[in-house]
Amino acid sequence: SGFPSLLKNGLSKLGVPKEFLEFFSRRTGDFPRIPEAKGSISAIRDEPFFMPLYELYLTYGGIFRLIFGPKSFLIVSDPSIAKHILKDNSKAYSKGILAEILEFVMGKGLIPADGEIWRVRRRAIVPALHQKYVAAMIGLFGKATDRLCKKLDVAATDGEDVEMESLFSRLTLDIIGKAVFNYDFDSLTVDTGIVEAVYTVLREAEDRSIAPIPVWDLPIWKDISPKLKKVNAALKLINDTLDNLIAICKRMVDEEELQFHEEYMNEKDPSILHFLLASGDEVSSKQLRDDLMTMLIAGHETSAAVLTWTFYLLSKEPSVMAKLQDEVDSVLGDRFPTIEDLKKLRYTTRVINESLRLYPQPPVLIRRSIEEDVIGGYPIKRGEDIFISVWNLHRCPNHWEEADRFNPERWPLDGPNPNETNQNFSYLPFGGGPRKCVGDMFATFENLVAVAMLVRRFDFQMALGAPPVKMTTGATIHTTEGLKMTVTRRTRPPIVPKLEMASLEVDVNSVSSERA
Numbered sequence: 001s002g003f004p005s006l007l008k009n010g011l012s013k014l015g016v017p018k019e020f021l022e023f024f025s026r027r028t029g030d031f032p033r034i035p036e037a038k039g040s041i042s043a044i045r046d047e048p049f050f051m052p053l054y055e056l057y058l059t060y061g062g063i064f065r066l067i068f069g070p071k072s073f074l075i076v077s078d079p080s081i082a083k084h085i086l087k088d089n090s091k092a093y094s095k096g097i098l099a100e101i102l103e104f105v106m107g108k109g110l111i112p113a114d115g116e117i118w119r120v121r122r123r124a125i126v127p128a129l130h131q132k133y134v135a136a137m138i139g140l141f142g143k144a145t146d147r148l149c150k151k152l153d154v155a156a157t158d159g160e161d162v163e164m165e166s167l168f169s170r171l172t173l174d175i176i177g178k179a180v181f182n183y184d185f186d187s188l189t190v191d192t193g194i195v196e197a198v199y200t201v202l203r204e205a206e207d208r209s210i211a212p213i214p215v216w217d218l219p220i221w222k223d224i225s226p227k228l229k230k231v232n233a234a235l236k237l238i239n240d241t242l243d244n245l246i247a248i249c250k251r252m253v254d255e256e257e258l259q260f261h262e263e264y265m266n267e268k269d270p271s272i273l274h275f276l277l278a279s280g281d282e283v284s285s286k287q288l289r290d291d292l293m294t295m296l297i298a299g300h301e302t303s304a305a306v307l308t309w310t311f312y313l314l315s316k317e318p319s320v321m322a323k324l325q326d327e328v329d330s331v332l333g334d335r336f337p338t339i340e341d342l343k344k345l346r347y348t349t350r351v352i353n354e355s356l357r358l359y360p361q362p363p364v365l366i367r368r369s370i371e372e373d374v375i376g377g378y379p380i381k382r383g384e385d386i387f388i389s390v391w392n393l394h395r396c397p398n399h400w401e402e403a404d405r406f407n408p409e410r411w412p413l414d415g416p417n418p419n420e421t422n423q424n425f426s427y428l429p430f431g432g433g434p435r436k437c438v439g440d441m442f443a444t445f446e447n448l449v450a451v452a453m454l455v456r457r458f459d460f461q462m463a464l465g466a467p468p469v470k471m472t473t474g475a476t477i478h479t480t481e482g483l484k485m486t487v488t489r490r491t492r493p494p495i496v497p498k499l500e501m502a503s504l505e506v507d508v509n510s511v512s513s514e515r516a
């Protein structure tokens with residue numbers, strides 16, 4: 001700062017163009033430097049990496065540079081800088097490290113892809129998640145959750161505790177397999193080779209995202225490591241399965257007479273894959289597989305984590321649980337939710353909004369600058385690796401009242417559904433800008449159905465002697481030792497609300513007749 005910066009401010013007030021002032025400042029070396037945090041994060045071993053980033057944020061502010069030896073990262077925790085990177089100047093950023101780490105499993109799928117490939121694939125995939133598709137998925141969410149309920153029923157009868165995190169993971173795997181490529185993993189019931197393969201690959205992706213050295217790239221090692229062999233075999237099994245599903249789906253599309261249109265959906269197979277093939281999407285089979293794999297992972301881990309942390313939070317706040325159960329009893333009773341029901345489950349929606357605030361999935365977004373830019377008043381070069389800490393944004397003590405408290409009431413029931421736009425990038429559960437999640441509606445309905453049906457039928461408590469719930473992280477936030485809960489059937493007699501005729505007409509199929 002000093003005189004040059006006073007001069008710059010003065011000139012800028014006089015209307016001198018910003019470009020000129022930036023040029024001028026660069027010549028005089030007047031740009032302030034980004035605060036630097038040196039030292040080693042790995043000193044704090046038993047914490048997930050985003051926790052020390054929170055401490056550093058409180059010290060260094062909304063943007064700082066974290067230096068490890070020759071490497072450095074910019075850590076962003078400021079809403080307006082996040083908005084600049086994700087939305088206003090998103091063309092200047094790529095997925096950087098994330099694309100490098102995920103390459104082995106997602107290839108050039110929609111999450112890691114950049115540039116032209118991303119543009120083309122986004123344009124092909126977004127239309128597949130149209131409203132009619134998402135509405136049709138609500139029936140699937142109900143059926144899958146019902147399978148989980150049956151499992152919990154058995155545990156409740158036998159008085160056995162259940163590990164909910166792995167059950168949620170299986171629930172959302174079953175759902176996403178059907179939804180994306182019409183495949184029934186049935187992982188809540190059986191452990192097949194393919195289910196194990198999916199978990200092998202997921203664990204590898206997470207290991208790589210926190211590994212200090214890319215051992216998977218080391219010559220020789222990569223050919224002899226037993227772990228990598230197992231990963232490659234798992235990848236091959238998944239790829240073969242996907243190729244097979246693509247071939248089956250192609251045959252179905254060839255034989256059907258349905259005309260393709262905007263809200264096209266094959267009732268027997270409403271999957272995203274079916275839509276893409278029917279749309280005549282010209283895509284290589286490798287790219288198609290990459291996109292399917294990307295959606296499988298994106299839609300599976302995230303939702304499982306949201307459900308896990310929601311039930312954890314609920315177990316700590318019985319008053320929220322009671323209010324939630326009241327709402328579900330009066331809106332839903334004991335039938336499968338319809339889309340009308342979901343719109344009426346306002347408090348349930350707030351519970352999920354709040355869970356996503358406290359445990360955002362993923363907790364950080366990764367970008368790399370591919371051009372020079374100015375962020376938060378600091379010039380940056382191309383090639384800067386950037387972490388946008390959604391965790392920090394969502395827990396900023398200046399922005400949120402009692403930031404660490406699980407308080408669904410912070411958002412009024414009759415207010416808008418909070419999102420990155422109406423919260424000015426202080427809250428971004430699904431990202432923002434052109435790379436925003438394509439599955440946000442899908443995931444919101446999925447979580448609503450699962451939470452509503454589960455709390456309708458059961459009470460959930462932390463099991464006696466359960467391990468303490470601590471966080472660890474790969475792509476999403478996991479628990480270190482699972483979420484061990486005691487599940488009991490609710491004793492209150494079911495109130496079965498009358499069905500309105502309107503909703504009967506809309507969705508007869510999702511009204512269950514097999515309720516106990």
Ligand code: HEM
Pocket residue numbers: 110111122294295298299300302303306361362365366428429430431432434435436437438439440442443444
């Ligand atoms: C992108 C969150 C469910 C597919 C994203 C991003 C976030 C996110 C934060 C932005 C990543 C970034 O900017 O770097 C979530 C959460 C979910 C969820 C919290 C569940 C609660 C789903 C589902 C699907 C899906 C169910 C698929 C049906 C995708 C895809 C992208 C994405 C394909 C990449 C979009 C692009 O780059 O153009 N998600 N997601 N997500 N999500 Fe989701």
